[in-house]
Amino acid sequence: MSIPKDLILRLTEEALQGREDLFVTEVKVKPDNTIYVFMDGDHGVNVDDCIAVSKYVERHLDRERCDFALNVSSFGVGQPLKLFRQYRNAIGKTLSIKLNDGGKEKGVLQEATERQLKIEIPAVKKQPASEREIAMADVKEARVEVTF
Numbered sequence: 001m002s003i004p005k006d007l008i009l010r011l012t013e014e015a016l017q018g019r020e021d022l023f024v025t026e027v028k029v030k031p032d033n034t035i036y037v038f039m040d041g042d043h044g045v046n047v048d049d050c051i052a053v054s055k056y057v058e059r060h061l062d063r064e065r066c067d068f069a070l071n072v073s074s075f076g077v078g079q080p081l082k083l084f085r086q087y088r089n090a091i092g093k094t095l096s097i098k099l100n101d102g103g104k105e106k107g108v109l110q111e112a113t114e115r116q117l118k119i120e121i122p123a124v125k126k127q128p129a130s131e132r133e134i135a136m137a138d139v140k141e142a143r144v145e146v147t148f
Contacts, residue, residue, distance in 0.1 A: 001065065001066045002029070002031065002033065002066075003029055003033050003035065003061065003066055003068055004029070005027055005028075005029045008027050008029060008035055008037065008057065009024060009027045011056065011057045011060050011061075012024050012027065012037050012039075012053055012056075012057060012072075014056065015052065015053040015056035015057060016039075016053065019049075021041050021042045021043055022039055022040075022041045022042075022045060022049060023039065023040060023041070023083070023085060024037065024038070024039055025038045025039060025040045025075045025079075025082045025083060025086070026038040026082060032069075033066060033067060033068040033069070034068070034069045034071070035057075035068055035069065035070045035071065036071050036073075037053065037054075037057070037070070037071070037072045037073070038073060038074070038075050038076070038079075039053065039072070039073075039074055039075065040074065040075035040083075040085075040086055040089075041074075042085075042089055044074070045074035045075070046074075049074075050072045050073055050074065051072075053072045054070055054072040057070060057072070058070055077144075077146055078143055078144075078146065079143065080141045080142060080143050081142045081143065081144070084112070084114050084136075087109070087112040087117065087142070088112050090109050090112070090144050091109050091110065091111065091112060092108065092109065093108065093109055093144050093145070094106065094107065094108050094109075094144070094145040094147065095107065095108075095109050095117075095119060095142050095143065095144060095145065096142070096143050096145055097117075097119070097134065097139055097141070097142045098139075098140045098141040098142070099134070099138050099139065099140055100137075100138050100139070100140045101138070105119060105121065105132060105134065106121070106145070107119030107120050107121040107122065107132065108120045108122070110131065113136075114136065115135065115136055116133050116134060116135050116136055117133070117134045117136065117139070117142075118131060118132070118133050118134075119131070119132055119134065
């Protein structure tokens with residue numbers, strides 16, 4: 001018996017009630033009932049947050065009816081952004097953006113609306129820094145660049 005993805009999403013959202021700073025970015029349920037819940041937060045996600053969600057979801061599923069493996073974790077570094085809220089939280093960070101037309105851009109996110117992004121592209125060799133506006137409809141994928 002397969003566990004419905006929408007059930008896991010509903011349980012996860014119930015577990016996060018009262019925590020407006022946390023949100024679900026993705027739920028995956030594999031055919032063998034391995035469940036993956038990915039969360040993000042306006043101020044990050046800590047281990048205790050993941051444990052609380054995991055315990056809540058487990059408590060509401062019946063292993064006797066259907067065995068499962070549950071993995072709850074924070075949104076991974078280098079993962080593509082999924083929700084507009086993540087773009088808003090990424091303002092001031094460097095994004096690598098793949099465009100639907102095959103093009104790529106990389107720059108510091110200055111503004112994000114549900115319709116467009118504004119990035120500052122750093123100066124390179126003889127080209128000065130510039131700004132570019134990109135329609136959200138043109139974004140295939142965007143990732144926050146990790147810098148050390």
